[in-house]
Amino acid sequence: MFDVKTLDRFKTLETPFYFYDLSLLKKTLDLYTAELKKYNYHAHYALKANANDKILEIIKDYGLGADCVSGNEVALALKSGFDPSKIVYAGVGKSDREIITALNGDIFTFNCESIPEIEIINQLSEKMGKKASISLRINPDIDAHTHKYISTGRSQDKFGISHWMFDDVINTINSCSSVTLTGLHFHVGSQITDLNVFEMLSLRINEIVGRFRDKGVRIENINLGGGLGIDYKSPDENPIPDFSSYFSIIDKKLHREPYQQIHFEPGRAIVAQCGSLITRVLYVKMGKGRKFAILDAGMNDLIRPALYQASHKIDNLTSSGRSMRYDVVGPVCESSDKFASNLMLPETKRGDILAIKSAGAYGQVMAMRYNQRDLAPEYYSE
Numbered sequence: 001m002f003d004v005k006t007l008d009r010f011k012t013l014e015t016p017f018y019f020y021d022l023s024l025l026k027k028t029l030d031l032y033t034a035e036l037k038k039y040n041y042h043a044h045y046a047l048k049a050n051a052n053d054k055i056l057e058i059i060k061d062y063g064l065g066a067d068c069v070s071g072n073e074v075a076l077a078l079k080s081g082f083d084p085s086k087i088v089y090a091g092v093g094k095s096d097r098e099i100i101t102a103l104n105g106d107i108f109t110f111n112c113e114s115i116p117e118i119e120i121i122n123q124l125s126e127k128m129g130k131k132a133s134i135s136l137r138i139n140p141d142i143d144a145h146t147h148k149y150i151s152t153g154r155s156q157d158k159f160g161i162s163h164w165m166f167d168d169v170i171n172t173i174n175s176c177s178s179v180t181l182t183g184l185h186f187h188v189g190s191q192i193t194d195l196n197v198f199e200m201l202s203l204r205i206n207e208i209v210g211r212f213r214d215k216g217v218r219i220e221n222i223n224l225g226g227g228l229g230i231d232y233k234s235p236d237e238n239p240i241p242d243f244s245s246y247f248s249i250i251d252k253k254l255h256r257e258p259y260q261q262i263h264f265e266p267g268r269a270i271v272a273q274c275g276s277l278i279t280r281v282l283y284v285k286m287g288k289g290r291k292f293a294i295l296d297a298g299m300n301d302l303i304r305p306a307l308y309q310a311s312h313k314i315d316n317l318t319s320s321g322r323s324m325r326y327d328v329v330g331p332v333c334e335s336s337d338k339f340a341s342n343l344m345l346p347e348t349k350r351g352d353i354l355a356i357k358s359a360g361a362y363g364q365v366m367a368m369r370y371n372q373r374d375l376a377p378e379y380y381s382e
């Protein structure tokens with residue numbers, strides 16, 4: 001919900017735009033970091049969820065590290081002042097140039113996803129006279145019960161190293177003098193709302209760490225990745241995820257030796273609820289058996305509904321009329337440019353201002369200029 005002052009401000013601005021409630025972001029971070037402290041866990045914020053400079057600055061000031069998936073993200077994290085010793089770098093396809101950027105930045109660890117990647121990091125790091133800290137991204141073959149496009153931990157997914165390769169990987173690392181193995185990394189998917197998945201993951205990690213121990217390899221860092229989901233249906237009632245249950249399940253199920261550090265890579269859970277996409281209704285038109293509310297924001301501004309059939313709550317901020325059903329669509333020349341079908345909204349007319357909620361994660365970062373549309377600007381509550 002937005003207060004009268006904020007709504008008055010919206011009325012003066014050209015739409016569409018992203019709006020970030022920074023006080024909600026800080027409240028979320030207060031609760032998240034309090035939980036981390038309770039267990040002495042470490043977190044690296046997944047920049048891919050939202051790399052807006054103000055948001056990065058706030059997250060960095062809370063002491064989180066950065067989780068990056070490209071050389072440019074590593075460079076941005078460094079430029080934004082994240083502590084290099086808290087930067088982790090994953091991705092199945094790291095180019096030589098990207099690896100060199102990360103080696104120059106002296107980051108905490110590369111989350112390596114294949115044997116050839118380890119060999120290239122070793123070669124480059126040797127050339128630069130460095131010793132790279134690497135972790136193995138493991139594919140634990142766990143179904144995260146989320147959309148198939150954001151599932152990453154099943155054996156058929158491209159991510160990570162599977163258990164039948166462990167011996168070969170250990171042999172490779174032993175033959176590489178410019179890398180040191182410092183940990184294991186797991187990330188099984190995103191928007192995971194079934195906490196049993198994290199219980200299963202913790203148990204699987206115990207098993208895998210044990211297998212490495214049996215092979216004489218001591219694992220000092222265990223990274224469980226991100227993935228904790230948020231409430232897209234009721235963002236106002238549930239603006240902050242249940243961090244307490246999430247961490248308590250992991251604390252109960254994950255076996256931890258005194259010499260082990262536990263890491264996380266939250267993205268969506270930190271930033272999703274603080275962002276809304278604010279848009280105006282351009283036209284309302286009749287279709288066959290339906291009414292279309294045509295917005296000035298489209299799939300190029302927020303692609304999640306078109307790409308993952310994701311559903312974001314939509315509020316009409318300027319109407320309190322009788323409720324009716326609408327198909328809420330954007331202006332882009334694609335039928336998938338649709339935010340909702342058959343949605344009950346108060347009677348909606350040209351000029352009404354709508355908020356598409358929970359758009360702080362994977363919103364503006366995934367925006368594109370398809371149809372030569374402008375990128376939506378970003379504004380803040382402060």
Ligand code: LLP
Binds near residue numbers: 187191
């Ligand atoms: N760590 C790694 C290695 C990842 O690949 C991701 C997300 C995260 C952490 C953060 O996950 P989160 O806590 O945000 O779930 N564009 C999709 C989501 C893609 C997630 C990619 N990886 C969406 O809009 O739903």
